[in-house]
Amino acid sequence: MSSAIQVIPLQWYLLLSTVLFTIGVLGVLFRRNAIIIFMSIELMLNAVNLLLVAFSSFLSDSKGQVFVFFIMAVAAAEVAVGLAILMMVYRNTKSSDINMLNKLKW
Amino acid sequence: MATTHFTTYIFCFLAFLSIMFALMVVLSKNPVHSVLYLVITFFTIAGQYVLLNAQFLAAVHIIVYAGAIMVLFLFVIMLLNLNKETEPHKSIWLKASASVASGLLLVVLVGSLKEATIQPINAFNPNIGLIENLGTTLFKDFLLPFEVSSILLLAAMVGAVMLGKKSIK
Numbered sequence: 001m002s003s004a005i006q007v008i009p010l011q012w013y014l015l016l017s018t019v020l021f022t023i024g025v026l027g028v029l030f031r032r033n034a035i036i037i038f039m040s041i042e043l044m045l046n047a048v049n050l051l052l053v054a055f056s057s058f059l060s061d062s063k064g065q066v067f068v069f070f071i072m073a074v075a076a077a078e079v080a081v082g083l084a085i086l087m088m089v090y091r092n093t094k095s096s097d098i099n100m101l102n103k104l105k106w
Numbered sequence: 107m108a109t110t111h112f113t114t115y116i117f118c119f120l121a122f123l124s125i126m127f128a129l130m131v132v133l134s135k136n137p138v139h140s141v142l143y144l145v146i147t148f149f150t151i152a153g154q155y156v157l158l159n160a161q162f163l164a165a166v167h168i169i170v171y172a173g174a175i176m177v178l179f180l181f182v183i184m185l186l187n188l189n190k191e192t193e194p195h196k197s198i199w200l201k202a203s204a205s206v207a208s209g210l211l212l213v214v215l216v217g218s219l220k221e222a223t224i225q226p227i228n229a230f231n232p233n234i235g236l237i238e239n240l241g242t243t244l245f246k247d248f249l250l251p252f253e254v255s256s257i258l259l260l261a262a263m264v265g266a267v268m269l270g271k272k273s274i275k
Binding site for chain 2: 006007008010011012014015016018019020021022023024025026027029030031032033035036038039040042043046049050053054055056057058059060061062063065066068069070072073074075076077078079080081083084085086087088090096
């Protein structure tokens with residue numbers, strides 16, 4: 001089976017990644033549950049990862065795929081710290097609603 | 107020619123699945139369902155990696171995301187006892203404006219990327235996604251970032267433990 005990048009134009013991957021990224025943005029704007037917002041951020045990171053792999057495969061350069069490794073490491077670190085913060089917020093406010101976190105707003 | 111069409115069909119199928127399940131992550135009421143839909147989205151993205159000849163990255167993606175990060179999310183949702191549909195919702199105006207804003211972002215991004223062209227500089231090599239090439243690149247060109255990322259992970263671990271402690275004086 002031939003590689004997808006030989007038969008599928010790069011524009012399609014650009015379009016797919018853009019749509020996935022926009023759905024992540026939509027999730028951040030749309031929801032009030034902090035966990036869903038975290039998952040939307042993961043979705044955005046994955047859209048970028050997909051685009052990096054597509055470019056790497058298109059250019060036959062493995063550096064893009066190494067960058068995806070680093071993004072995965074950063075995502076893992078971000079999720080660990082973010083969920084710990086979320087646990088602490090929940091312990092103090094008994095809610096995962098981000099509208100409770102408005103003390104720094106004005 | 108038959109294989110060409112086959113690959114295109116697989117791409118379209120996976121793209122449709124990933125977009126649909128990504129939308130369901132955002133729109134589903136129950137957070138546990140959202141996590142499960144996100145796992146399915148990650149599997150479809152791993153399928154795209156396999157199509158792009160990045161087999162090792164597909165395996166790592168499934169292990170790290172579906173295996174580790176999503177399990178962490180599920181743990182936290184179960185610990186917070188959020189597995190019920192009692193979460194607050196934004197008002198209809200905020201939801202509508204969020205949809206319009208992200209739709210406009212989509213239009214802007216698609217419009218700006220529509221004319222983008224790029225020429226491949228290297229000859230096509232189907233082996234770049236294999237672990238041999240990736241390891242060579244990682245330990246030759248990116249040795250320092252690799253070591254620094256270990257410090258990042260250590261710092262994240264210490265920070266998570268500190269934040270998760272019962273009370274900080």
